[in-house]
Amino acid sequence: MIIFEYFFYPGILFALVVSLAVSWIDRKVSALVQWRVGPPVMQPVYDLIKLMKKETLIPSGASPVVFLLAPAFSFAALGLVSLILFNSNLYASGFIGDILVVVYLLVVPVFSLIMAGASSANPLASLGASREMKTALSYELPFILALGVVIIKTGGALDIGEIISVQRLSGPVIYSLSGIIAFAVVILCFQAKMMQVPFDISEAEQEIMGGAIIEYSGPPLGFFVVSRWMLMALLPLLAVILFMGGIGSFTGVIKYIAVLVIAILIKNTNPRLRINQTLRLFWGPVTLAAAAGVLLALLGL
Amino acid sequence: MIKNALKKSIWVYHFGAASCNNCDIEILDTLTPKFDAERFGIKLVGSIRHADCMLVTGVINSKNLPRLREIYSQAPKPFYVIAIGTCSVALGIFKHSYNAAGPADRHIPVDVYVPGCPPKPEVMISGIVKLMEKIDATKKKGVREI
Numbered sequence: 001m002i003i004f005e006y007f008f009y010p011g012i013l014f015a016l017v018v019s020l021a022v023s024w025i026d027r028k029v030s031a032l033v034q035w036r037v038g039p040p041v042m043q044p045v046y047d048l049i050k051l052m053k054k055e056t057l058i059p060s061g062a063s064p065v066v067f068l069l070a071p072a073f074s075f076a077a078l079g080l081v082s083l084i085l086f087n088s089n090l091y092a093s094g095f096i097g098d099i100l101v102v103v104y105l106l107v108v109p110v111f112s113l114i115m116a117g118a119s120s121a122n123p124l125a126s127l128g129a130s131r132e133m134k135t136a137l138s139y140e141l142p143f144i145l146a147l148g149v150v151i152i153k154t155g156g157a158l159d160i161g162e163i164i165s166v167q168r169l170s171g172p173v174i175y176s177l178s179g180i181i182a183f184a185v186v187i188l189c190f191q192a193k194m195m196q197v198p199f200d201i202s203e204a205e206q207e208i209m210g211g212a213i214i215e216y217s218g219p220p221l222g223f224f225v226v227s228r229w230m231l232m233a234l235l236p237l238l239a240v241i242l243f244m245g246g247i248g249s250f251t252g253v254i255k256y257i258a259v260l261v262i263a264i265l266i267k268n269t270n271p272r273l274r275i276n277q278t279l280r281l282f283w284g285p286v287t288l289a290a291a292a293g294v295l296l297a298l299l300g301l
Numbered sequence: 302m303i304k305n306a307l308k309k310s311i312w313v314y315h316f317g318a319a320s321c322n323n324c325d326i327e328i329l330d331t332l333t334p335k336f337d338a339e340r341f342g343i344k345l346v347g348s349i350r351h352a353d354c355m356l357v358t359g360v361i362n363s364k365n366l367p368r369l370r371e372i373y374s375q376a377p378k379p380f381y382v383i384a385i386g387t388c389s390v391a392l393g394i395f396k397h398s399y400n401a402a403g404p405a406d407r408h409i410p411v412d413v414y415v416p417g418c419p420p421k422p423e424v425m426i427s428g429i430v431k432l433m434e435k436i437d438a439t440k441k442k443g444v445r446e447i
Binding site: 027031034035036037038039040042043045046047049050053054055056057205206209210213214215216217218221 | 302303305306307309310334337339340342346347348350351353375377378379
């Protein structure tokens with residue numbers, strides 16, 4: 001049963017289908033913002049199948065085991081996140097501490113990117129890995145503080161099911177002042193977690209040509225691309241769960257798509273920040289805002 | 302759907318040999334909202350390892366010839382090459398230059414030629430349609446003709 005849940009529903013396969021749809025929404029909304037037509041609905045599927053059929057090249061001087069395992073780690077961890085999030089959302093139940101497990105599992109894709117960059121024997125890839133490390137250092141602190149706001153507002157709930165059921169009983173977290181601040185902080189942190197503009201300096205296509213994944217081709221690249229899409233599908237879901245009580249009905253789906261479109265619009269209307277600007281933004285104003293949110297939540301606002 | 306995947310998602314890598322930038326600007330025009338090459342699944346990528354197709358612009362000279370060969374050898378197969386502009390198709394005004402190393406197809410296999418100085422975006426899109434036909438033909442025969 002657990003194996004079926006992990007591999008099919010609501011685990012890897014279901015997350016894959018959702019992430020293909022989300023990726024198409026991303027490209028279509030970006031196209032509409034730029035007054036273009038945009039790609040057809042099946043475009044992510046074509047991209048994925050094509051990548052799976054291409055040749056895998058391992059650069060000489062790279063470490064083959066780490067090089068090929070990194071994308072698999074990233075994909076497997078996100079499948080587990082999807083299992084936990086969708087299960088808690090469907091049945092409003094979980095196990096104690098699963099929110100912490102999700103926080104740890106969401107760091108695994110970052111680590112696999114760092115592993116990928118460090119094992120590719122390419123100077124641009126190691127540059128991308130080091131920038132990825134700095135970005136992760138910068139956004140984790142405000143993210144965990146904002147998570148603290150949610151946990152305080154829901155009465156110390158450390159399990160996602162309880163966070164959802166408390167919000168369904170006594171109103172969403174976002175209806176309070178500290179909730180709004182924490183939501184804004186989380187949206188910014190998720191933008192960096194999804195490696196999207198304005199925080200995509202670690203892969204800056206025009207500058208370091210994809211960063212950590214520069215040497216990847218064929219199926220391993222496909223797994224990295226799918227991990228990116230899965231992050232893009234799962235992080236808005238996590239935001240909806242934390243601040244709006246999860247997807248319970250049709251309005252929940254609208255909330256989910258609204259959070260997703262906010263992320264896409266931020267991506268399309270902002271220039272890329274340098275790595276020092278990213279660090280200054282997250283450790284300065286964003287962390288202060290998150291700390292203020294925690295104080296307000298402790299005061300009951 | 303599985304068979305047509307490569308045809309529907311051509312990721313393009315841009316190799317500018319000693320180009321005068323006119324072809325490069327026209328390639329960027331092809332990607333702008335007016336022509337919107339993403340409708341056909343075409344995407345510009347920064348690394349040759351991610352690419353399915355390489356655009357060669359400009360005249361190939363003895364300085365950048367080793368780079369062209371190295372980059373072509375790093376590409377994952379199946380891989381296609383489009384020569385864009387008169388320079389890489391047939392050297393153009395550099396025919397008698399002391400430094401020119403010959404047209405692109407003397408050094409790497411070229412699948413589609415898009416002549417013009419510079420070619421218009423419409424011509425490039427028709428070149429890509431020819432490449433799609435060629436991918437179909439390759440699949441039927443099972444071998445790739447150069």
